[in-house]
Amino acid sequence: MNARPILYTCARSRGLRATWAAEEAGVDIDLKILPFPPRYLAPEYLELNPLGTVPMLVDGPEDGGARMTESCAIAHYLASKGGPSELVIAPGEPDYAAYCDFTYHADATITFPQTVYMRFALFEKERGLEEAGHAYAKWFWKRLVKLEQRLEDREFLCADRFTVADICCGFALILAESVGLDEGVPDSLKAYRSRLTGREAYRRAVAREDAGLKALQAGG
Incomplete structure (x- = not known):
């Protein structure tokens, strides 16, 4: 073992x-x-x-x-x-459903259009698919609305504490900054990202x- x-x-x-x-x-x-x-x-x-x-x-x-x-x-x-663990919302706790939802939301809805953008607009743009890649960039920006609304009056996504849901969704915002997708990220989510990346x-x-x-x- x-x-x-x-x-x-x-x-x-x-x-x-x-x-x-x-x-x-x-x-x-x-x-x-x-x-x-x-x-x-x-x-x-x-x-x-x-x-x-x-x-x-x-x-x-x-x-x-x-x-x-x-x-x-x-x-x-x-x-x-x-x-x-405080990093995980357990069944029966308030926000358990939200924890599950945002943890899955991270890849299924947010990171997916980022990966397509990266493939077409960055890695394979010589194939003439750069325009399609930028269309997925717009898709990514539109899909941030759920995070933006959720964090209007919260520091973190669930149960008033930092959890794995923040790690999963926060990574998509970190990736956005590193691959040229920050233009359409709202200032409120940039502030949220700063809170996350400031963690030791x-x-x-x-x-x-x-x-x-x-x-x-x-x-x-």
């Missing part, structure tokens, strides 16, 4: 949700930073994850332990691994991923 959960990811990818959750929860993980995109630059990774996607969490024995590939699910798993656990997560990337680039 692995002594620690192993997280395979690329620095600043969706896997940051999992690295961040581990730091917030105090869960000791073995962080494995891969080159991007791993399906081409680390083909041996396909033996572990045939999808070739990141992140991937392996926890426990290979023949019966956890093997997870969804970043929001991994964040929830790591936050609740040690038992009840977030800074530790970023620093740890960056250190792993530097070691990878140095051949370490």
Whole structure:
């Protein structure tokens, strides 16, 4: 059995949700930073994850332990691994439904148009699909209305405290800033993002991923 959960990811990818959750929860993980995109630059990774996607969490024995590939699910798993946690809203608590909804909303509604924008407008624009990519940028901006309204009178999304829902939705806002999608992000959500990225656990997560990337680039 692995002594620690192993997280395979690329620095600043969706896997940051999992690295961040581990730091917030105090869960000791073995962080494995891969080159991007791993399906081409680390083909041996396909033996572990045939999808070739990141992140991937392996926890426990290979023949019966956890093997997870969804970043929001991994964040929830790591936050609740040690038992009840302030990072997770439990059944019966106020805002349990909202917690579930916003945690799933993060990828299903917000991050999805971002990934299509990135593919068409950044990674494959030579194919002549840049215009389509920018159409998805507008889709992303329109889909922020739910977050914007929810946070009109709240510091965090659920139960008046920071939770995994904030990690999952907050990452989409962090990604927006790094890939050129900040133009359409409301000021109120930029302020929310600043509150999140000011957290010590977030800074530790970023620093740890960056250190792993530097070691990878140095051949370490």
